[in-house]
Amino acid sequence: MQDRSKLLILLFIAVVFAGLFIGVGLNADNYQYFLSRRVPKVVAMILAGIAIGQSALAFQTITNNRILTPSIMGFDALYIFTQTLVVVLFGGLSSYVLNDYLNFSISVAVMLAFSMLLFSFYFNSNKQNLMVLLLLGVILGQLFGSISSFLTMLMDPNDFATLQQSLFASFNNIKVELVYLCAPLLFVISALLFRLNRVLDVFWLDKDNATSLGIDVKKVTMQVLVLSACLIAISTALVGPILFFGLLVTNLAREMLRSYQHRVLLFGVSLLSVSSLLAGQWVVENIFGFSTTLSVVINFIGGIYFLSMLLRNKIV
Amino acid sequence: MALLTGDAASWQLMMTSRIPRLIAVILAGAGLSIAGLIMQQISQNRFAAPSTSGTVECAMLGYILSLVIFGGQQIWLIFLVSIFGTLLFVQFINRVQFKNAIFVPLIGIIFGNVVDSLATFIAYKYDALQNLSGWTVANFANLLQGDYELLYIAIPIAIFSYLYATRISAVGLGKDFATNLGLNYQQILVIGVMLVSVMAASVVMIVGQLPFLGLIVPNLVSQFYGDNLRRNIPLTAVLGALIVLCCDIAGRVIIFPYEIPISMIISILGGSVFVFFILRGQKNAG
Numbered sequence: 231m232q233d234r235s236k237l238l239i240l241l242f243i244a245v246v247f248a249g250l251f252i253g254v255g256l257n258a259d260n261y262q263y264f265l266s267r268r269v270p271k272v273v274a275m276i277l278a279g280i281a282i283g284q285s286a287l288a289f290q291t292i293t294n295n296r297i298l299t300p301s302i303m304g305f306d307a308l309y310i311f312t313q314t315l316v317v318v319l320f321g322g323l324s325s326y327v328l329n330d331y332l333n334f335s336i337s338v339a340v341m342l343a344f345s346m347l348l349f350s351f352y353f354n355s356n357k358q359n360l361m362v363l364l365l366l367g368v369i370l371g372q373l374f375g376s377i378s379s380f381l382t383m384l385m386d387p388n389d390f391a392t393l394q395q396s397l398f399a400s401f402n403n404i405k406v407e408l409v410y411l412c413a414p415l416l417f418v419i420s421a422l423l424f425r426l427n428r429v430l431d432v433f434w435l436d437k438d439n440a441t442s443l444g445i446d447v448k449k450v451t452m453q454v455l456v457l458s459a460c461l462i463a464i465s466t467a468l469v470g471p472i473l474f475f476g477l478l479v480t481n482l483a484r485e486m487l488r489s490y491q492h493r494v495l496l497f498g499v500s501l502l503s504v505s506s507l508l509a510g511q512w513v514v515e516n517i518f519g520f521s522t523t524l525s526v527v528i529n530f531i532g533g534i535y536f537l538s539m540l541l542r543n544k545i546v
Numbered sequence: 547m548a549l550l551t552g553d554a555a556s557w558q559l560m561m562t563s564r565i566p567r568l569i570a571v572i573l574a575g576a577g578l579s580i581a582g583l584i585m586q587q588i589s590q591n592r593f594a595a596p597s598t599s600g601t602v603e604c605a606m607l608g609y610i611l612s613l614v615i616f617g618g619q620q621i622w623l624i625f626l627v628s629i630f631g632t633l634l635f636v637q638f639i640n641r642v643q644f645k646n647a648i649f650v651p652l653i654g655i656i657f658g659n660v661v662d663s664l665a666t667f668i669a670y671k672y673d674a675l676q677n678l679s680g681w682t683v684a685n686f687a688n689l690l691q692g693d694y695e696l697l698y699i700a701i702p703i704a705i706f707s708y709l710y711a712t713r714i715s716a717v718g719l720g721k722d723f724a725t726n727l728g729l730n731y732q733q734i735l736v737i738g739v740m741l742v743s744v745m746a747a748s749v750v751m752i753v754g755q756l757p758f759l760g761l762i763v764p765n766l767v768s769q770f771y772g773d774n775l776r777r778n779i780p781l782t783a784v785l786g787a788l789i790v791l792c793c794d795i796a797g798r799v800i801i802f803p804y805e806i807p808i809s810m811i812i813s814i815l816g817g818s819v820f821v822f823f824i825l826r827g828q829k830n831a832g
Contacts, residue, residue: 365652366824372757373817380810384801473659526663526670533660540653 233487233494240501247508248272270406275511276504277409277416278469283503284423284496285461286476287483291430291492292454294437296484297539298364299476300462303348304371305341306471309463311374312340314381317389334411334463341459349455404469412464419464420496423457426450427492434490472525474532479503481539570694571794572787574749574756577700579786580779581745582760583767584707587718587775588738589636593651593823595761596632596746600654602755603661604631605747606678610665614672621696624751629743631661636739640721697752703745704783711776714738718775755809758816759786765823789815 252268286299300306316336348363382390429450432440441447483499507524514524582595589599596602608627612620635657639650669678707714716724717734724731749756763786767778790808793815797806 362824366821368652368655369817369820369824373814373821376757376810376813376817380806380814383806383810523670526667529663530660530667533656533663537653537656537660540649540656 233489233498236486237494237498237501240498240505244276244501244505244508247505247512248276250512251508270409271404272508273413274404274406274409274468275507277412278465279504279507280420280500281416281461281465281468282472282476283479283483283499284420285458285465286480287492287495287499288423288430288454289458289476290480291434292451294434296481297477297536298367299480300458301471301473301476302364302371302536303367304374305344305459305462306466306473307371307374307378308341308344309337309466310471311378312337314378318381318385321389331411334467337467338460338463341463342456345455345459349451408467412468415460416464419457419460420500423454424493424496426453427496430454430492431490434492470525472528474536475503475507475528477536478528478532479506481535566694568791570697570753571790573694573697573700574753575759575787575790576783577697577703577745577786578749578756578760579763579782580700580704580707581742583764583775583778583782584714584738585742585760586764587714588735588742589639589650590718590720591639591650592765592827593761594654595758595764596742597755597757597759598651598654598658598761599632599635600658600661601628601632601635601743601746602750602757603658603665604628604743605750607631607661607665607668608747609751610668610672610674610678613674613677614668619751621751624747625744628747629740632743633736633739636735640735694752696748699748700745703741704779707741708776708779710734710737711779715773715775754807756790757809757813758820759790759812762816762819762823763789766819 251272252265256264282301286301289300290296290298313333316333348367351363351366429445432443432445433447433450435443437447479502480499483495483502486502487494487498489495510524510527514527578596585594585596585599586592605624605628608624609619611627612623616623635654639653665678668674713729713734716727716729717731717738721731724734746760764778764782767782767785771778771781790812793811794808797808797811800806
């Protein structure tokens with residue numbers, strides 16, 4: 231019962247801030263224009279919040295620890311790298327760049343290949359050293375970042391303009407056109423993930439227990455990896471990379487909610503991340519007056535939280 | 547060729563642009579590699595370096611603070627902030643004594659991220675973001691006579707660390723051992739950190755970030771020559787200078803009439819070598 235009231239409070243916060251974003255200053259004269267500008271922005275933030283929260287939660291469950299999230303493992307950087315590479319290889323006007331569906335599937339395919347690679351390393355090494363995997367992910371993320379900026383230096387300025395348009399989404403420059411592509415996709419993926427909720431409950435116990443309780447560990451890992459790669463692609467496409475956000479919301483959700491059931495956790499983490507994204511962006515826009523960006527604030531808070539987690543050895 | 551015939555214009559070009567650039571490349575490469583070597587000794591960790599211990603980011607923070615508070619670049623403040631940040635980090639990792647060597651660079655990188663976002667926050671607030679990013683992207687192209695002289699600080703630092711080498715390696719054996727040998731552990735630690743921070747901060751100030759350089763060069767040297775610190779210092783310096791020089795030339799050749807900032811080339815190269823080191827270390831351990 232208590233969890234349910236917490237979820238209701240989060241939902242309330244999210245609705246209030248969404249209302250603030252859409253409603254402030256609206257009147258009979260301007261509502262058409264304001265709504266056409268504001269509604270997609272709010273929807274984009276909601277979609278991104280859900281995608282980040284759920285992917286991080288599922289990823290943590292299948293790796294059975296609380297500090298790995300897809301963005302820390304360099305997935306966001308990989309998305310940007312893929313986009314850059316596509317523009318370099320095929321030119322800014324090719325259908326691979328301009329067709330949203332095609333472009334999106336390429337990115338997801340590359341991210342899948344990358345996650346397979348990391349995971350074959352993770353599952354095959356004898357000691358399964360989490361820290362090595364983590365450091366590897368961080369360094370690879372930086373490496374992808376610098377290769378992308380290297381390629382952008384070499385690029386034709388016209389191509390770069392295309393790339394910049396499709397690439398550098400951020401909270402202040404949300405990609406509104408993608409909203410209608412991502413919304414149904416996100417809905418389908420979340421539904422699939424939600425169908426797995428009981429399997430994930432068992433998975434959190436750890437791999438050996440899951441196997442003895444009759445779960446095909448390899449198959450489920452694969453399914454969840456595919457789903458979270460899609461989710462990360464959605465969120466990066468909409469709002470750009472945010473390093474520590476997934477880590478922050480999943481851990482807060484796990485601490486806030488008493489339940490260990492993913493049925494509850496998946497909802498909780500989505501609501502938490504949506505409400506904190508909306509609230510944070512509102513605070514940045516209206517109280518700081520745009521004098522900073524939300525990703526900077528998230529990186530600062532999330533980084534300190536991450537350090538303190540490493541230090542308290544809260545590594546499950 | 548024009549030099550031989552005594553063309554005055556080409557002589558001047560050489561003296562004001564080419565020679566300073568060469569000297570800056572050599573000093574920056576050598577100095578940063580030595581800084582990495584010392585850092586690895588005092589933190590007793592193979593993966594420690596100015597770029598994986600927050601030193602560079604602290605220097606950026608100091609730069610922003612000096613811009614905001616004094617309206618100009620105050621060298622002492624930059625040094626002070628980077629020394630303080632690195633000292634904090636070193637004290638911290640020496641106190642916690644991790645079992646796993648991988649922990650140290652991980653915490654250092656995240657610490658750097660946090661300091662970096664703090665610097666970005668301040669820069670954003672005072673509209674100095676472009677200034678900051680222009681300052682940190684390493685590029686030797688705009689160094690002219692009169693811009694690079696601060697880098698000469700690398701020479702006394704190299705000599706000083708050469709003289710101090712035995713004590714620093716004693717500190718590298720651990721606190722108890724160093725104290726047993728009759729050394730003032732804290733004092734040497736602080737001196738070592740000061741050497742590293744001043745060196746790294748002045749390279750960032752003049753050239754920009756050269757990520758992973760201080761990390762890979764000492765590791766490459768100790769791969770072939772063992773761990774004798776005093777003997778390794780000159781070798782490290784030469785190898786570091788050589789690598790930076792090659793990368794600089796590569797950056798000028800790839801898109802010829804233009805130039806690629808050297809920081810990108812170094813970070814791609816260094817990052818790949820670093821990944822290789824981690825994977826190989828893993829194989830040996832497993």
